[in-house]
Amino acid sequence: MTSNSFSSLPISSAFVANLDSLGYKKxxxxxxxxxxxxxxxxxxxxKAKTGSGKTATFGIGLLQKINPRFFGVQALVLCPTRELxxxxxxxxxxxxxxxxxxxxxxLCGGKxxxxxxxxxxxxxxxxxxxxxxIQDHLxxxxxxxxxxxxxxxxxxxxxLDMGFLDVITExxxxxxxARQTLLFSATYPDLITKMCRTxxxxxxxxxxxxxxxxxxxxxxxxxxxxxxxxxxxxGLFEHYQPETAxxxxxxxxxxxxxxxxxxxxxxxxxxxHGDLEQRERDQVLVRFTNHSCPxxxxxxLAARGLDIKxxxxxxxxxxxxxxxxxxxxxxxxxxxxETGIALSLFTEQEHLRVKAIETFQNKPSRCxxxxxxxxxPGFTLQAPMVTIQLDSGRKNKIRPGDLLGALTGxxxxxxxxxxxxxxxxxxxxxxxxxxxxxQVLKYFTNGKVKGRSVRARKII
Ligand code: ADP
Ligand code: MG
Numbered sequence: 001m002t003s004n005s006f007s008s009l010p011i012s013s014a015f016v017a018n019l020d021s022l023g024y025k026k027x028x029x030x031x032x033x034x035x036x037x038x039x040x041x042x043x044x045x046x047k048a049k050t051g052s053g054k055t056a057t058f059g060i061g062l063l064q065k066i067n068p069r070f071f072g073v074q075a076l077v078l079c080p081t082r083e084l085x086x087x088x089x090x091x092x093x094x095x096x097x098x099x100x101x102x103x104x105x106x107l108c109g110g111k112x113x114x115x116x117x118x119x120x121x122x123x124x125x126x127x128x129x130x131x132x133x134i135q136d137h138l139x140x141x142x143x144x145x146x147x148x149x150x151x152x153x154x155x156x157x158x159x160l161d162m163g164f165l166d167v168i169t170e171x172x173x174x175x176x177x178a179r180q181t182l183l184f185s186a187t188y189p190d191l192i193t194k195m196c197r198t199x200x201x202x203x204x205x206x207x208x209x210x211x212x213x214x215x216x217x218x219x220x221x222x223x224x225x226x227x228x229x230x231x232x233x234x235g236l237f238e239h240y241q242p243e244t245a246x247x248x249x250x251x252x253x254x255x256x257x258x259x260x261x262x263x264x265x266x267x268x269x270x271x272x273h274g275d276l277e278q279r280e281r282d283q284v285l286v287r288f289t290n291h292s293c294p295x296x297x298x299x300x301l302a303a304r305g306l307d308i309k310x311x312x313x314x315x316x317x318x319x320x321x322x323x324x325x326x327x328x329x330x331x332x333x334x335x336x337x338e339t340g341i342a343l344s345l346f347t348e349q350e351h352l353r354v355k356a357i358e359t360f361q362n363k364p365s366r367c368x369x370x371x372x373x374x375x376x377p378g379f380t381l382q383a384p385m386v387t388i389q390l391d392s393g394r395k396n397k398i399r400p401g402d403l404l405g406a407l408t409g410x411x412x413x414x415x416x417x418x419x420x421x422x423x424x425x426x427x428x429x430x431x432x433x434x435x436x437x438x439q440v441l442k443y444f445t446n447g448k449v450k451g452r453s454v455r456a457r458k459i460i
Contacts, residue, residue, distance in 0.1 A: 043182070311340065
């Protein structure tokens with residue numbers, strides 16, 4: 001049994017007393033599960049929700065290893081945004097109160113470089129910051145990471161969402177191999193799993209939410225007449241009102257037709273299939289994953305390998321012949337312990353497909369008729385974000401931090417108005433809140449990124 005008292009950990013009583021004075025009486029679940037491993041020096045992958053006490057999970061660990069008499073950076077914490085780095089910095093300073101003479105430096109964009117350089121020159125033991133600015137310091141030789149013994153990636157999924165993978169990889173290459181690495185992430189897309197394999201050594205994985213092995217997917221089959229299919233699809237949207245959905249069709253032509261039909265009925269949708277050029281495909285995926293398009297209409301082939309998290313609904317415009325494909329399709333909803341909905345349309349002739357699914361899943365299929373759907377005529381589905389395309393990318397040495405910097409600095413947006421940033425070779429895509437669109441476009445009529453004018457347009 002794991003004890004949840006801090007005094008059960010191999011840390012000094014002065015440290016425990018300080019925690020107590022901060023109101024930390026008992027460990028949170030992630031701390032109770034993670035800290036014993038962290039304090040043994042093991043690499044850790046931790047999955048936990050916001051507010052679960054992750055900062056102390058790595059903070060208590062990294063502080064034990066700081067040698068105050070060595071004036072170099074011994075712990076490096078990477079955070080996705082300036083705000084999060086600020087929060088982590090504050091929390092670490094509180095945790096460090098019982099350990100004299102520990103200096104922490106915040107290395108984030110939007111703050112004067114020279115002051116950070118000065119702090120580093122005076123000797124900082126802990127560096128907390130955003131990947132972009134940390135890389136700047138490395139490039140200019142103002143930050144040395146050869147003394148790092150603890151590396152923390154906080155909110156790793158968000159950092160990857162923001163396009164920081166390359167930058168993070170470059171930063172990690174500057175740290176010693178024999179370091180302890182702690183990675184925190186709320187979700188585990190493939191990219192994180194891949195990254196974990198290369199940067200962690202024999203990691204211990206802890207997860208505080210009970211894993212829902214039996215994910216809850218509510219499946220309903222609606223019998224319709226073939227000529228009513230599109231109308232019934234609309235009925236499904238109006239009735240269930242999902243915020244995101246993946247609609248499966250059989251053919252490329254069907255995908256285009258269905259996406260067009262939904263658009264004509266005020267439901268923002270894009271089709272994805274094998275006939276699209278790579279650039280078009282990239283754009284569709286960028287828009288779907290950055291929340292600027294709520295509905296994707298796809299063939300099985302095109303949907304293969306889509307790395308999409310938290311889809312609220314999967315809709316089968318037409319059922320596949322093979323029940324295994326059905327199960328594969330609907331497995332894209334209801335991930336991470338959330339309830340997902342799987343909705344399918346079928347005609348009388350296709351009834352056998354429903355039967356086959358029933359046999360395959362070994363449970364009865366809940367069937368209904370299209371007429372049972374509550375219509376909601378005024379219903380519209382619009383994405384919360386819009387995508388701006390910029391005519392500069394990796395080849396122009398554009399990095400996510402540069403765009404974030406231009407938009408939160410000169411263009412006057414707040415960090416929360418900016419979503420995912422995707423950098424391609426010769427173009428970049430930034431998701432911004434719909435309400436900030438005109439401000440952003442106006443900025444780019446004269447505005448610059450890294451001293452260069454960049455052309456921007458909204459993708460439609
Ligand atoms: P996360 O990074 O998981 O979102 P934080 O580390 O920011 O969460 O912690 C959330 C809040 O809980 C902070 O205000 C922190 O001071 C507090 N906290 C963390 N651990 C404990 C604990 N063991 N007891 C009481 N409060 C805690
Ligand atoms: Mg946190």
